[in-house]
Amino acid sequence: MTVDSTGTTLFGREHESRRLAALVESARHRGGALVVRGEAGIGKSALLRQARRVAAGHGLLVLTATGTEAEARLPFAGLHQLVRPVLGRAEELPGPQRAAVLAAFGMAPGAAPDLFLIALAVLNLLAEAAAETGALLLVEDAHWLDPPSADVLAFVARRLDSDPIVLLAAIRDGYADGFGAAIEQLRVDRLDDASAAALLDARAPGLADGVRRRLLAEAAGNPLALVELPTAAWRLGPDPLEPQWRPLTARLEEAFAARVSGLPEPAQALLLVAAVNDGDALAEALDAAAVAGAAATVDDLTPAVAAQLVDVGRTTIRFRHPLMRSAIQQRATMAQRLAAHAALAGVVRGQADRRVWHRAGACLGSDDDVADELEAAALHARRRGAMVTAVAALQRSGQLTVDPGRSADRLLRAAELAVELGRHDVVGGLLREAEACGLSFVQQAQRLWIESSFGDGLRDPKTGPVAVAEVAERVAGAGDIRLAMRLLNSAALRCFWSEADEEAGHRVVAVAESLPTAANDPERLAILAFAAPVGRGSAVINGLREVSAGAGADAQTLRLLGSAALIIGAFDQAEAGCTASVPGLRAQGRLGSLTRALAALAWCAAHQGDLSAGIPAAEEAARLSLETSQPLFFGIARAAAAVMAALGGHPERAAALAAEAEQRGVAAAVRPVLATVQLSRGRSALAEGRHADAYGELRRMHDPGDPSFHAGMRCFALTDLVEAAAHSGHRDAVAEVVSELEAQGRRTSSPALHAGLRYARAVLADDAGAEALFREALSAETSRWPFSRARTQLAYGQWLRRQRRPVESRAPLRAARNTFDALGTAPWAERARQELRAAGEASRVRPATGRDELTPQELQIAQLAAQGLTNREIGQALYLSHRTVSTHLHNIFPKLGITARAQLHSIVGGLTGW
Secondary structure, eight states: OOBOTTSOBOTTOHHHHHHHHHHHHGGGTOOEEEEEEESTTSSHHHHHHHHHHHHHHTTOEEEEEEOOGGGTTSTTHHHHHHHGGGGGGGGGSOHHHHHHHHHHTTSSOOSOOOHHHHHHHHHHHHHHHHTTTOEEEEEETGGGSOHHHHHHHHHHHTTOSSSSEEEEEEEETTSOOTTOTTSEEEEOOOOOHHHHHHHHHHHSTTOOHHHHHHHHHHHTTOHHHHHHHHHHHHHHOSSOSOOTTSOHHHHHHHHHHHHHHTSOHHHHHHHHHHHHOSSOBHHHHHHHHHHTTOOOOGGGGHHHHHTTSEEEOSSBEEESSHHHHHHHHHHSOHHHHHHHHHHHHHHTTTOHHHHHHHHHHTOSSOOHHHHHHHHHHHHHHHHTTOHHHHHHHHHHHHHHOSSHHHHHHHHHHHHHHHHHHTOHHHHHHHHHHHHHTOOOHHHHHHHHHHHHHGGGTTSOGGGOHHHHHHHHHHHHHTTOHHHHHHHHHHHHHHHHHHTOOHHHHHHHHHHHHHSSOOTTOHHHHHHHHHHOTTTTHHHHHHHHHHHHTSOOOOHHHHHHHHHHHHHTTOHHHHHHHHHHHHHHHHHHTOHHHHHHHHHHHHHHHHHHTOHHHHHHHHHHHHHHHHHTTOHHHHHHHHHHHHHHHHHTTOHHHHHHHHHHHHHHHHHHTOHHHHHHHHHHHHHHHHHTTOHHHHHHHHHGGGOTTSTTOOTTGGGGSHHHHHHHHHTTTOHHHHHHHHHHHHHHHTTOOOHHHHHHHHHHHHHHSOHHHHHHHHHHHHHSSOTTOHHHHHHHHHHHHHHHHHTTOHHHHHHHHHHHHHHHHHHTOHHHHHHHHHHHHHTTOOOOOOOOOGGGGSOHHHHHHHHHHHTTOOHHHHHHHHTOOHHHHHHHHHHHHHHHTOSSGGGHHHHHOOOTTO
């Protein structure tokens, strides 16, 4: 039987121990991550210690960190623990990454680094450190890591597949898992009866039968309880144990507290200071105890060490088990805890962030001085990329502020930051605290904007677009134009995502156009596009034209303009704007906005038939949307991917993606997602020649009573509906929809709508008028719309052949085939080939290429490499380590049948702007 220093045993854990050992042994060749979860005292730490022994035996680099409740508010404290031994390698990182990670640790000045840029820096730092030997990362009590550290390690854990690094994290039951569902979990359960009895007999031999039975029942298979409860029974005398209904954790804490109560007073004083401290420095504990009036020396800790409560090193004092720390705090009086915090505040005077938290811990009531310091600490945390810490600091600042108005202001600002984190629960609590202070009108408007920010305004009827627009109008009247625009943006998004009635859109537009902003202001254009894509489509297009003539737009502005262009069907402008925004957003590490830009790019590519750009964009957008808590964009990315799978002739994948997107869309009643799902199903049916089925799927998008109806998006699917109708005997039935959209076309100059109308007029015309309409459609400026143009060429060639003009039909059919081949839209290319053969011209089948075998991420990496980017540059762009990029390229080359990087461009080309 193996028993570690805390008394926890590995007996009965053979299976779990072997699994961890196998994972650790693999770290020389491939990476992985595992969360070890279980109740307090169940043996998680023992398993991690065993993993450490295995790693040492294989010569792996071992890096460790331990989360503590006291350090949970110190940004990046846990991460600094983990990477401190390898920080010397930071000089090898690219400049922006080096600056970000050093700024996060307070080791260098600089602008606020984005959390994901810090995470990428840590990933590359660890990859370099592990390159020769492999590495094991051990995180004890990960549930108490400060949130920024947890977020970074979760990011790293999701990307360890190609680096020789294994991450093991222990998390206690009852606490949230900051690592997410993407990381595999190992559940550690209680010991079976035989193992529990064997452990108890080994640790406490000779117990009376009655005591032994009761201890086994009380411990219920928990190893730490089997070790500690007999000790408590001996210390407390006869019948010491509480009734069985008391929580086991509470009984264990009391057992530890009982061990503390027998120590000399100096030792108890030192342990209390160490328990409330947010660090493990021995000198701090000694100095603080002296400030609190308990003069003590290191020798005074000897009884605590003998009682196996703490380990004392040359410069550190550490508790053997987290429950010991909480037990000591719970047994102390309120006055003792306040005094300990006050003493520590005096000792860490030179460390402003730590000092203010201890000052706050020593406060019983309001204190404006401490509140002001916490506000400054929040600003500092935000600059370091520690958003969760900034929220906590502002919240505590608001709680300690004397003036109710200032208190509400700080709490609302905390809620705003929490919105960026996607924390619905935290925001709700902060808003309730702010409301209790009494809110001014502007503060109420700010609260409304915060409430409407989740799900882009879909969560609460109170955030309906008309109500929000009316508040925005009043806020603007009070002089706060910025807040008014933010409110209108939320209202416009609500109009778009939930397809509010047209009058609601008119109200939002009316308020937006009444504000003193320029007609081509990017935020104003986005509001008009989302609130009234048809009614204000022409105004948005004119505004976009004026803005595009300017220069020097930042990445966020480019993304905003690209999104506005997409919503009104200016797909070429949308692609240009979103593509141009991506490099800047990547460089700045703004993954939330990057997710939106990539989702918009994927959506645009789905309509354009641009699979090379769209497939990797959709895949990355879906992945990042989960990391940035943006479920709407996960739905959009998956729906766009479904459309592109249909275009590429992969019906099974298209169906699976559509079902996944539909599940998200139905749950939130998000009409754009559901409309795109129907588009994917319609195109799948078209690709397989099931025109009647395609008509049925696509017709739903035009039925106001259907959940997939969307007044704006139906304008972009007219070509598909008409193609399905023309080949399934529904020409007359589709005429009504075309007539409705003709009326829409008189209200907007949307390029996508007018391209569809030109196609519809030609395909549905009688033979006498069709040719002139086909020529008109093909004479329009469509060079930047190759898929749309090729579909018109295909339809024209088919019409010519039916008119017994086979020779004339060959040119448009040949052009269509070549375009479809270039785009990778195989079903349409095959249809063009069939028509060409029927027209008397042989047409070779497009041979399958290695490119077709690449995964979306491999395609993206290959395209970036084709542009000439190095592995490090690709890794920085895609938030991967350069070694992961190298592994992917190693797999890509054989698939493409090439041996040199220079051969990539001719096969996969490049993605400009990526």
